Amino acid sequence: MAPSAVEVETPVVPDISALKLQALSGPYKELAATKFDADAEAGLKGHKAAKHPAYLPTWDRNEKYAPLEPFEHTEHGKDADLSFPNLLPQGVASVVDLTPTIGTEVRGVQLSTLSNAGKNELARFVAQRKVVAFRDQDFAELSIEKALEYGSYFGRHHIHPTSGAPAGFPEIHVVHRGAGDDSVDRYFANRTSSVAWHSDVSYEQQPPGTTFLYILDKPETGGDTLFVDAVEAYNRLSPAFQQRLHGLKATHSAVEQANASLSRGGIKRREPVINEHPIIRTHPATGEKAIYVNPQFTRDIVGLKKEESDAILKFLYDHLGFGGDFQARVKWQEGTVVVWDNRVTQHSALVDWKNGQRRHLARITPQAERPFETPFEG
Numbered sequence: 001m002a003p004s005a006v007e008v009e010t011p012v013v014p015d016i017s018a019l020k021l022q023a024l025s026g027p028y029k030e031l032a033a034t035k036f037d038a039d040a041e042a043g044l045k046g047h048k049a050a051k052h053p054a055y056l057p058t059w060d061r062n063e064k065y066a067p068l069e070p071f072e073h074t075e076h077g078k079d080a081d082l083s084f085p086n087l088l089p090q091g092v093a094s095v096v097d098l099t100p101t102i103g104t105e106v107r108g109v110q111l112s113t114l115s116n117a118g119k120n121e122l123a124r125f126v127a128q129r130k131v132v133a134f135r136d137q138d139f140a141e142l143s144i145e146k147a148l149e150y151g152s153y154f155g156r157h158h159i160h161p162t163s164g165a166p167a168g169f170p171e172i173h174v175v176h177r178g179a180g181d182d183s184v185d186r187y188f189a190n191r192t193s194s195v196a197w198h199s200d201v202s203y204e205q206q207p208p209g210t211t212f213l214y215i216l217d218k219p220e221t222g223g224d225t226l227f228v229d230a231v232e233a234y235n236r237l238s239p240a241f242q243q244r245l246h247g248l249k250a251t252h253s254a255v256e257q258a259n260a261s262l263s264r265g266g267i268k269r270r271e272p273v274i275n276e277h278p279i280i281r282t283h284p285a286t287g288e289k290a291i292y293v294n295p296q297f298t299r300d301i302v303g304l305k306k307e308e309s310d311a312i313l314k315f316l317y318d319h320l321g322f323g324g325d326f327q328a329r330v331k332w333q334e335g336t337v338v339v340w341d342n343r344v345t346q347h348s349a350l351v352d353w354k355n356g357q358r359r360h361l362a363r364i365t366p367q368a369e370r371p372f373e374t375p376f377e378g
């Protein structure tokens with residue numbers, strides 16, 4: 001049986017860079033679900049059957065892909081009508097902000113019916129609000145083909161190098177903790193928290209932008225997702241420190257994640273990559289600047305000595321992680337589609353339920369532009 005995947009990326013191999021990162025970032029993710037139990041997913045062994053079996057994860061060891069090629073990203077958020085008449089029609093959409101800077105809950109609109117103008121507004125609204133929970137959606141009821149066709153408007157689909165995917169649809173990143181999975185007990189025998197902040201696959205040369213995650217099966221309670229506003233985190237820094245960060249780049253590595261997958265008997269669809277990105281990146285539609293380093297994938301600040309790099313990264317990780325006053329917590333409900341902008345946020349799953357109930361989600365992950373920075377403005 002192949003191991004399952006969780007939405008947090010999970011490098012677990014204790015190699016040198018992992019140990020270094022552990023020292024840096026405190027909680028270090030080792031929470032990959034243990035195994036996929038087909039009987040439990042089928043409704044045997046006293047468990048409820050998976051509600052969306054077409055989305056159950058599979059792992060094909062023979063599936064190998066060439067390195068990703070650069071592509072030209074179109075940022076549709078630039079073309080949006082900023083009054084959002086198609087996405088949030090007055091009198092139809094209910095829009096409630098979760099916090100002043102990050103997080104909005106929307107009801108009354110159906111994402112699957114949006115015109116291209118509405119999709120442009122979606123990209124921009126999500127860039128501005130960082131993460132938006134759309135309730136009562138029919139997304140999980142669409143065919144997988146339709147869901148992917150929808151997502152392709154926002155960028156080239158990312159195929160994850162190690163995660164499980166529905167048979168025949170490697171573009172879907174499946175998040176799955178199966179019914180009866182008790183790996184959480186072993187995890188908490190040695191760890192105090194399951195929080196692991198990250199921006200998805202930041203090691204790619206063109207990491208994701210507008211990103212969709214929709215719920216298929218959920219525990220009665222628990223398994224919420226945390227988000228942090230990396231723009232507000234940047235804005236909270238002193239001008240002197242902001243200025244110091246500008247012009248610096250950091251390395252982001254896929255190596256540990258690939259090693260971890262192989263060590264669990266999992267797959268490696270592509271050879272892992274290491275890319276350098278600016279520590280402060282600018283959003284192409286809003287022009288906002290965001291901190292773009294995360295403890296899962298970032299390794300070193302280019303050109304600094306180890307102690308200097310470690311100190312600055314640790315400060316930034318602590319700043320993002322402790323910033324409860326620029327974070328939002330999304331509670332999943334049946335029919336929820338969460339859309340976030342991976343360029344200006346980080347997130348963490350929470351593995352806080354212990355009753356063995358299934359948690360199953362699907363992610364559509366369009367890639368965006370190569371991260372760039374614009375000059376410090378004071």
Ligand SMILES: [Fe+2]
Binds near residue numbers: 009
């Ligand atoms: Fe993630």
